[in-house]
Amino acid sequence: MKYIDVIIDNKSKHTDSFFTYACSDDKVREGQKVYVPFGKGNKIRTAYVFCVKDELSPESDPEKIKSAESLDTEICLTREMLDTALFMTRRYLCKTIEAVSCFTPAGSPSKRGKKRVPYAGEEGERGAEKLLTEEQQRALAEILPYVKQKKHGLFLLHGVTGSGKTEVYMRVIAECVKRERTAIMLVPEISLTKQIIERFFGRFGTENIAVLHSRLAAGERYDEWMRIRRGDIKIVIGARSAVFAPLENIGAVILDEEHESSYKSDMAPKYDTAEIAIKRAKAYGGIVIAGSATPSVNTYKRAEEGIYHIINIKERYNKIKLPLVETVDMRKELAAGNKSVFSGKLHREIASSLENGRQVILFLNRRGYSTFISCRECGYVMKCPDCGISMVYHKNENKVVCHYCGRQENVPALCPDCGSRYIKYFGMGTEKLEEETAVAFPNAKTARLDLDTISRKGSIDRILNDFEDRKTDILIGTQIVAKGLDFANVGLVGIISADISLNIPDFRSAEKTFQLITQAAGRAGRGEERGHVIVQTYSPEHYAVTAAAAHDYEAFYRTEIKMRKLLGYPPYADMMQIVVSSAEESDAQAGADLTEALLRRALGDAEALNLMGNRPAPIGKSSGRYRYHMILKCPKGKRPLYTSFIDAVQRQIIADKKNKFNIYVDINPYSFM
Incomplete structure (x- = not known):
């Protein structure tokens, strides 16, 4: 007879503690999924074993100890996973079962016994390894000794856009695989990383890689989890939840575009992916690489303090100069009588790019057609009844939508408050920008990339494939288009309004603006010719805008860190x-x-x-x-x-x-x- 301390899979806040059960199966192990009777009605609940004991603790009453019903022979977490879950409960004040659930698979075994393997049959991008630049070689010379010696270390790979950070990641992972170790490659938006996934498949083979993300069906995710847990997989690629992949002997965890806000969970448990990566890697003597052209202020400060080893890659892989970035003062455009969304400069550059056969990306970090609906007679603004915030008009569906809870309403013909017919749409989103672009450039083929257009399965691949195949001339999108896209024929990027992120009520607003401009600009000039970026703004003198235009992270950081210190904001x-x-x-x-x-x-x-x-x-x-x-x-x-x-x-x-x-x-x- 064994005794087990378990955490019950129960949503109630009142049961977030360990419960002891008797277990007649001597093979029970720490981390195992078990089924136990719970509560007054002895309803069978799922639980996870945290401790196995030969005897009851003195304070336990043997008469009150219930017996576990059965064990799950497939699902079993390692001690390291359990310890990380406990770390999360202390660090983020979440319930223990919320932390444990991050490590466990959704779904269930296939009833037909057929294994569901996403991306099966894909060959990937094959070819010889790329020649390394001197800066890439220096980066690897600093990182690889840690992998070879199984020594824990943190690295900030600060490389400009297009500098070849992905090739450095792949060489590090290859060294891990060579030494029978595993690796996790994290990306901020899995649906936009088709190019990275293809490169990894081509280099390492599909049989050695699992891809984890929220768009997998529950059954697919379960089967991927089992492949990883059995040890069939050496490399896991995915968004933030992939940091919980059930790997052992982790040699490296890599966070590409480490500055992205998607690495911080906004759902329970509200964890920081980088902190989980460090905790897990350290347990196995593994390394963590945080890579970005625009590191978060927090990470860069930690690098200055010596917590991260900072490695700089200052040149693009193809030696092409970074894009020419020009700012346009929209106050002057308005004063000159231009009320169009396009400044004269941007309009001319779009026309020139199209004439020369180059593609264009237009960036506006606001989806929908208009940002709010208001009555010009009484001032009424249409708000979500559930959330109390302005609803956004979507012309294609002819609906107003709440971007927080998803609620949809019909468009009112009359003001719901005063009955007036003078209802007007204010502001601009990507849908309206697409419409105005089609009017301004009627011969150009346009496409839109935002949460509204990629909701259907396969739609994002179709949009990106069409752009890669040059079937689309102008790609219009929200911040999604700033995340890691690599298209050689993009000659111009237009940032329609840099002020959207600059004016949000957030101490990080300047940081977010600098990152968005730099990352969006990084989509231009990734081929043989230098790219061009036009930034439209009502605040051209702001330090985030001027530093981004000059590709000067250091200048931005020095100004921003002084502000943070003065006001007592993170990282202080x-x-x-x-x-x-x-x-x-x-x-x-x-x-x-x-x-x-x-x-x-x-x-x-x-x-x-x-x-x-x-x-x-x-x-x-x-x-x-x-x-x-x-x-x-x-x-x-x-x-x-x-x-x-x-x-x-x-x-x-x-x-x-x-x-x-x-x-x-x-x-x-x-x-x-």
Whole structure:
């Protein structure tokens, strides 16, 4: 007889602790999935074993110990995975089962016994290994000794767009495979990495690679998980969730475009992918490479402090100069009577590119047709009943859509408030930009790449293949087009409005603007000729815009880090957002008041000065729930202390079943909405 301590797969906040069961099967192991009776009705629940014991602990009552029903012989996590899950519960204040679930597969075995293998039959991009530049050789000379010696290390590969960072990643992974070790290649947007996947398939073969992402069916994901867990797979490629792939003996974890916000989970558990990568790699003596042309301010600061080894690649692989970036002051355009979305300069350059057979990318980080609908007579603005934010008009569907919860409404013919016929569409999204582009350049073939056009399976491949095959002249898109696309014939990139990201209420707004301009600009001139970028802005003098135009990361960073230090923002502090929500606004407000009072008491007078709020969240209502929030600015070095305070308050609130509100914490969120 064995005794096992398990975590129950149960959504209730009141069961987030270990429960002990008897197990008659002596083969039970740590990490194993088991089925146990739970609660008064002894309903059979899934659970995961964290500890196997020969005897009960002295405080346990043998009479109250229930017996496990059965074991799952296929699903078993390693000790390292369990330890990482426990690390997550402490680090992100999530429930243990939420952390464990990151490591477990969705879906179930195929009833027919047939293995579902995504990308089966694809050959990939074959060819000889590329010759390395001197900078690539120096990068590998610094990284590979760590792989060969099985020595843990962190590297920031700061390479300009088109500098050949992917080839460095592949050489590092090849060294891991050669030494019978495994590797994880993380990308910010899996659906846009067809080119990377093809290169990996061509170099390493499809039989050695698993691709994990959210677009896989549950059954496909289950089978991929089993292939990895059995040891059939050496390399896993995927978006952030692939960091939890059930690999052992991890030699390298690589985060391509490490600055991307998608590496921070916005769903429970709200983890930071880089932190999980470091935790897992360290357990096996593996390395972590964070690669980017525009590193996050936090990562670059850590490199300055010596936590990351910084490796610079300053030239493009093909030796072509970085694109010429020109800014256009849209205030002057308006003063000159130009009310078009295209400045005179951008219009002329688009026409010239098309005439010379070069393709164009137009970037506008706002989807939809217009950004809001308003009545010109009474000022009414159409808002989502569930979320309280402006709904966006989509002309193709003739619907207004909430971009937060997905709710759709018919377009009103009359103002719902005053009955006026003077309803007008304001602002511009990618859908309207596509329409205006077609009018301005009627002979050009256009396509749009945003969340609305890629929702159907296979649509993104069709759009990108058409552009690669030059069936499309102008590609219009949101920030998706700035993520790693590599097309040799793109001669011009037009950034329609750099001010959208610059004016968001976020301390990272300048950083996001610099990154978006630089990354979007990086899509130009990746072939034999130098590219050209036009940045339209109402703030041409802003340091994020001028530094991006000059391809000068260092100048941007020096200005930005001074601002962060002066205001006490990350990397000099951790920002902790505490959100309280309820179906009733009065309950949400009362819950926020109680949470604030308990936090201030726990923090004490001095530390409580760092608590800002409480007030309705910028998105005051989401999915029918009212939201209040407060921000706790945690000075550097005090995170364990502050999280212990928040954890104690959370537990106190959860323990009182009379409370009619939910509370969650997001540490260093990328959005405070």
